[in-house]
Amino acid sequence: MAETEKPKDIIKASEIDPKFKYELLKMPGSEKILRCFQCGTCTSDCPVARFSDTYRPRTIIRMAQLGLRDRVLNSETLWLCAACFTCTDRCPQDVEVASVIRVLRNLAAEKGIVPAVFKEQANAILNSGYAYNIPELKIKKRETQGLPPLPRGNPESLRKTLKRIKLFDIVQKGSSPT
Amino acid sequence: MSNKYLIFLGCAIPYRVSSYEISARKVLDRLGIELVEMPEFNCCGLPLDPVSHDAMLVLAARNLALAEQQGLPILTLCPGCAGTFKKVNMLLKKDKALRDMINNHLKETRLEFNGTVDAKHLLQVLKEDVGVEKIKTAVVKPLTMLKVAEHVGCHLLRPKEYSGFDDPEDPQVLKMLIEATGATCLDYIGETECCGAPSVGVSDKVALQLAREKLSHVKKVAAQALVTICGFCHIMFDTNELRIERMFNETYGIPILHYTQLLGLALGIPAEELAFNELRVDPSKILKAVDEGTE
Numbered sequence: 001m002a003e004t005e006k007p008k009d010i011i012k013a014s015e016i017d018p019k020f021k022y023e024l025l026k027m028p029g030s031e032k033i034l035r036c037f038q039c040g041t042c043t044s045d046c047p048v049a050r051f052s053d054t055y056r057p058r059t060i061i062r063m064a065q066l067g068l069r070d071r072v073l074n075s076e077t078l079w080l081c082a083a084c085f086t087c088t089d090r091c092p093q094d095v096e097v098a099s100v101i102r103v104l105r106n107l108a109a110e111k112g113i114v115p116a117v118f119k120e121q122a123n124a125i126l127n128s129g130y131a132y133n134i135p136e137l138k139i140k141k142r143e144t145q146g147l148p149p150l151p152r153g154n155p156e157s158l159r160k161t162l163k164r165i166k167l168f169d170i171v172q173k174g175s176s177p178t
Numbered sequence: 179m180s181n182k183y184l185i186f187l188g189c190a191i192p193y194r195v196s197s198y199e200i201s202a203r204k205v206l207d208r209l210g211i212e213l214v215e216m217p218e219f220n221c222c223g224l225p226l227d228p229v230s231h232d233a234m235l236v237l238a239a240r241n242l243a244l245a246e247q248q249g250l251p252i253l254t255l256c257p258g259c260a261g262t263f264k265k266v267n268m269l270l271k272k273d274k275a276l277r278d279m280i281n282n283h284l285k286e287t288r289l290e291f292n293g294t295v296d297a298k299h300l301l302q303v304l305k306e307d308v309g310v311e312k313i314k315t316a317v318v319k320p321l322t323m324l325k326v327a328e329h330v331g332c333h334l335l336r337p338k339e340y341s342g343f344d345d346p347e348d349p350q351v352l353k354m355l356i357e358a359t360g361a362t363c364l365d366y367i368g369e370t371e372c373c374g375a376p377s378v379g380v381s382d383k384v385a386l387q388l389a390r391e392k393l394s395h396v397k398k399v400a401a402q403a404l405v406t407i408c409g410f411c412h413i414m415f416d417t418n419e420l421r422i423e424r425m426f427n428e429t430y431g432i433p434i435l436h437y438t439q440l441l442g443l444a445l446g447i448p449a450e451e452l453a454f455n456e457l458r459v460d461p462s463k464i465l466k467a468v469d470e471g472t473e
Contacts, residue, residue, distance in 0.1 A: 028276075029231065047372045051387040079228070079380050082388075084372035085336035089346055098337075105228045114229055117379030121225040125237070129220035131189040138193065145200060145453075150192050153220040157287040161240055164283060167226070167233045 029099035042087035129153025183253035197453035263297030320360030323471030359444035
């Protein structure tokens, strides 16, 4: 039996924000996005793309260049990048693909779109100085393992240092990508 | 060159991979590298980068500024932490406006980044500060009976602009250090591929398939163990190997060792002191081979 054909997801001109690329040109990490000529080296060398049906770094770059702001920032695939930096090292145009994806994630995060796992880590850092809530038992066990006490950091001073950075709102509210 | 470092543990290692820390401390002590504890250290900042690049910069700069106060370089066990410190050090040193912006945040707690200390990963310290020749001389129990494979992972090598270490397309340092123990290091397909760990929690399916692909390539060359130098990579393989075997109905049985455990054995440190008992994939075949090989 033939599969039901999915309706085509056609891009409408009204979705395009022509200013988006100029914003990206000013952000550290995506300054070189317009150099991309869509050769596809990033996607063909991407370990995640090999096993994902949806994650394609080249597509993300093109969507951003076109100004499809909402599509790209709401997209779940944005969060699949493993940050292995193979695309960055091999891009013939020196686009720093992984950094562009990081910039787009930051912009999505500002809109409150962050997967739970990233929010959990950020919250743990703000509360304990560590990206995980390391159980007290584990910290006490270090003594029997012959290890010195775990650095306790200073979460209070850490929060003070970060107080003027747009981070607290993001990790405390926010929704997950669709 | 230095033989005294502030040790930076990062988050994943004290949380889930103490075997790495235990064996690293033993080995570094044996090789004459002095480690100084730094109670004020926090997360390196990398986990915040996807959410806020500025927050990552501030956290990394904060740790570097603390190290500057001690006047000592940082040694990390985690390649992610080392990569973050190297990158932030370079970015802030070359961009005064950015440095001023970050220092403005650090001022809240009377800290200042000046770019006066470096950070190195353990492997870099072993290669550059201890040296392969000194390691070879220190080996008392050559592991000539072992054939293993290596997994350097991503962040010690890439992006090359910041790592400034080894050849990211054909890394040699870990191989050289493995061979310094007397063991043979086997080549396999996809040596520089990612372990999949960063995708855990976003898509476990993708993450496990990446780890599975790697294990299958390692199995094909009949390596007796896979040697890692990263806490995350180690968790990805050691913790998930049994799960992958069940999920795909395959058998691997490949022990995942920290390089520091392998080196520790060669230096004559008893296996009990190198936390082999904490590994999930049973390493007893390896230990037996080492024992019998030297009889």
